[in-house]
Amino acid sequence: MSSAKTSPTLVLNEKIQSLWNEGKDVLHLGFGESRFPTHPLLKNALAKGASNRSYLPSTGTEKLKNIIAKYYSKKLSRTLSANQILVGVGSKSLLYSMIQSLEGNILLPKPSWVSYTSMAALCGKSVIQFNLERDHEYSLDLDTIHLAYHAAKKNGQNPKILILNSPNNPIGNSYSSNDLNMVTDWAKENNLVILSDEIYSLITHNENTHTSPSSTYPEKTIVFGGLSKHLSLGGWRVGIAIVPDNAFGQGLVNNFNLIAGSIWSCVPAPIQIVAETAFSANPEIESYIHTCTKIHQIRTHYVYDHLKALGVSCPKPTGAFYIYISFKNYDRVLAMMGIDSCEDLANHLLETYEIATLPGVAFGDDPDELCLRISTSYLDMETDEKAELILKSFNSGINPTVMMNDHHPKTNLFLNRMDEFLSSLN
Numbered sequence: 398m399s400s401a402k403t404s405p406t407l408v409l410n411e412k413i414q415s416l417w418n419e420g421k422d423v424l425h426l427g428f429g430e431s432r433f434p435t436h437p438l439l440k441n442a443l444a445k446g447a448s449n450r451s452y453l454p455s456t457g458t459e460k461l462k463n464i465i466a467k468y469y470s471k472k473l474s475r476t477l478s479a480n481q482i483l484v485g486v487g488s489k490s491l492l493y494s495m496i497q498s499l500e501g502n503i504l505l506p507k508p509s510w511v512s513y514t515s516m517a518a519l520c521g522k523s524v525i526q527f528n529l530e531r532d533h534e535y536s537l538d539l540d541t542i543h544l545a546y547h548a549a550k551k552n553g554q555n556p557k558i559l560i561l562n563s564p565n566n567p568i569g570n571s572y573s574s575n576d577l578n579m580v581t582d583w584a585k586e587n588n589l590v591i592l593s594d595e596i597y598s599l600i601t602h603n604e605n606t607h608t609s610p611s612s613t614y615p616e617k618t619i620v621f622g623g624l625s626k627h628l629s630l631g632g633w634r635v636g637i638a639i640v641p642d643n644a645f646g647q648g649l650v651n652n653f654n655l656i657a658g659s660i661w662s663c664v665p666a667p668i669q670i671v672a673e674t675a676f677s678a679n680p681e682i683e684s685y686i687h688t689c690t691k692i693h694q695i696r697t698h699y700v701y702d703h704l705k706a707l708g709v710s711c712p713k714p715t716g717a718f719y720i721y722i723s724f725k726n727y728d729r730v731l732a733m734m735g736i737d738s739c740e741d742l743a744n745h746l747l748e749t750y751e752i753a754t755l756p757g758v759a760f761g762d763d764p765d766e767l768c769l770r771i772s773t774s775y776l777d778m779e780t781d782e783k784a785e786l787i788l789k790s791f792n793s794g795i796n797p798t799v800m801m802n803d804h805h806p807k808t809n810l811f812l813n814r815m816d817e818f819l820s821s822l823n
């Protein structure tokens with residue numbers, strides 16, 4: 398356990414809360430939480446579900462699994478059945494259980510989401526990192542993966558699991574279908590299991606561009622999703638996994654049953670009732686997901702366009718609400734200011750400009766790449782009232798630029814402070 402780290406996101410949240418308590422006007426761009434209000438139909442479902450107080454099956458009720466199978470059959474253009482579905486306490490519980498029950502070590506993109514490495518450490522597995530292509534918008538490159546795989550095998554490391562995450566946290570873009578298909582074919586040739594974290598798939602900015610490795614390699618790909626991101630329900634803890642429709646998949650179901658049954662029993666009964674509604678493809682809810690995605694896109698692209706105009710280097714966001722910015726071009730001038738790593742940089746922005754970000758090292762990146770992840774999800778959506786206001790203005794058909802100018806004071810304050818910071822470097 399000593400090599401597993403507490404989530405840097407949660408640590409940063411606590412630090413910022415104490416700065417806010419001291420009266421500091423910190424702009425929180427480190428918080429990767431979608432902030433739209435709970436949809437009224439889901440609130441009703443929770444109230445209706447409140448009288449359900451019995452333990453339920455550890456993999457989810459049959460009814461819920463059937464609903465989820467139908468929902469994702471449509472989203473992924475596959476034919477899924479209930480016996481392929483697992484319902485967990487957030488997708489984290491499912492990712493952890495799958496990593497624990499699978500054989501071998503893990504091939505992991507660099508950078509990638511904070512928790513994969515801690516989960517691997519908790520399960521006693523080693524992680525073999527391979528670089529995403531920094532100079533090509535952090536794309537997947539088969540040669541890079543292939544080299545990392547063979548080097549690991551030569552060292553006796555037994556890589557058997559490949560984690561992919563598209564749309565991606567921290568980069569905020571999706572792998573191209575061409576790159577993804579090549580890597581998937583390669584994984585198949587080498588008999589690897591793919592853990593495909595698709596938690597952001599329903600907030601892909603251009604809905605039709607999501608590709609899942611499960612469509613060409615269904616026999617050994619496990620897909621992860623949930624309600625945390627597209628319905629802003631992180632705290633309600635609903636995650637789903639789709640396992641292969643074969644003996645390997647059923648083995649995973651048995652292992653999950655054992656882990657969940659021994660540790661948390663089941664996702665709370667009222668929340669399973671909520672999930673039935675959330676995955677029912679109700680047109681009102683689907684339209685809400687669409688609206689929230691559009692707003693994430695407008696807000697994220699607005700920040701991206703402004704940062705680019707200021708001379709910041711970052712890949713174009715195409716999903717979720719993250720931007721991965723690099724200050725490598727400024728390394729000399731930053732070094733003269735005593736800033737040699739992304740952590741120094743994040744501290745400088747926090748202390749001097751009251752801007753909170755997460756440094757690239759939190760995602761396994763090299764400190765001297767001077768990268769930071771910013772999340773556009775929190776500013777100007779700090780409360781339900783503010784989020785409602787933005788929803789209302791969007792639904793009134795407002796021009797997106799006007800919406801950004803008139804209803805996003807904190808986002809604009811952030812951009813002004815970044816302008817000040819960049820001016821200090823030039």
Ligand SMILES: Cc1ncc(COP(=O)(O)O)c(C=O)c1O
Nearest residue numbers: 487488489510566596623625636
């Ligand atoms: C890439 C990625 N996967 C999984 C999760 C966890 O989501 P859940 O709330 O379903 O556990 C997150 C949450 O931040 C994430 O960014």
